[in-house]
Amino acid sequence: MTIQQYIETDYQLVSLHDKVEQIRARLNLCGFLLVLNLQAIPVGLITCHDIPGGAIIVGDCQYQKPFVAPGQKIIDIANLMQKNGFEALPVKENDKVIGVIRSKDLLYALAKEVKKYRLLFQHVVHDLRNPVGNISGILTLLKETLTDAENLEIVGFGHESCNQAMDMLNELLLIEKKENHHTGFQIIELSHFIPKCINLLKGTIAIKNISFQCDLSPLEFFAKIDQNHFKGYCTISCQML
Structure with a gap:
């Protein structure tokens, strides 16, 4: 994921020779100003935190910052900002400044990505438990019908692998629950949800x-x-019968 959609294209300009006291109000209002040199070429960006004590003009401030490109990854730019203490960076494309990217916007974007992948993680781990449980049930059926010692041993290995996989998946779900600290309750339509839960238990039912x-x-x-809890209770209840 790149910084493209988080670039702020509405920005104001300031000269290296502008007085610091004259730009403070503008900085408080918009948060950043793009700095131009005497040839009106963008050379950096200034925020309130870039003004050291005793600075008289913009040129005395810490305005020099690297230009980044819209195609760069969010995580890379966020790391660059964190490492150097940058609140904002100018964005350039084809040697032309197109806007500014701010750290607060990237933090918001990263928070959304973390939330999305956490939900994906939960769904994948939970959904994997059902086929693993079914495979374990099928292997149990095979064990009851087979007589050849070698085949029974192979089925036993498969059963042990299923148990190990189930333990790992359960542990992953437990860790995720502890990290999230939320109940995960949602409004669900039960007449369609319950039959799906039963279908996932065919191996154990058999x-x-x-x-x-x-x-x-x-x-x-x-x-x-x-x-997740509802399906888990269904599985446990079925195994206890």
Whole structure:
């Protein structure tokens, strides 16, 4: 993900010889000013934090900052800003300044990315538990029908691998829950959600000789639940029967 969509294209200009006291009000209002040299060429950017004590003109300030490109990655620019204490950087494309990127905008973008990938992580880990559990159930059925010692041993290895994978997935979910500190409750339509939960348990149902009859109302029924916990309770309850 690049900084392209977070570039601020509305900016003001200031000269190297402008008085510091004359630009303070502008800086307080807009946060940054693009600095031009005597040839009206952009040479940097100034914020309130770039004005040292005793500075009289803009040229006395810490205005020199690297120009970045719109195609650069957010994480790379965020690291550059953090390392050097930059609040904002000028953006140039084809030797022309097109705007400014600010650290607060990048932090917002990174926070959104973290949230998105955390949700993806939760879904992937949780969804993997169901096929692993089904494979384990199928292997159990095979173990009950096989007689050849070598085949039984192979099935046993597969069963052990499934158990190990399930333990790892459960541990990942536990870690994620502790880090997020949220319940994960959402409004869910149950008449479609419950049959999906039952379908995911076919392997376990088969080895337990359980027969499910699911008679649900054709009307929609909504409830606020944690989907991950609900599916987990279904699995545990089925295994305990």
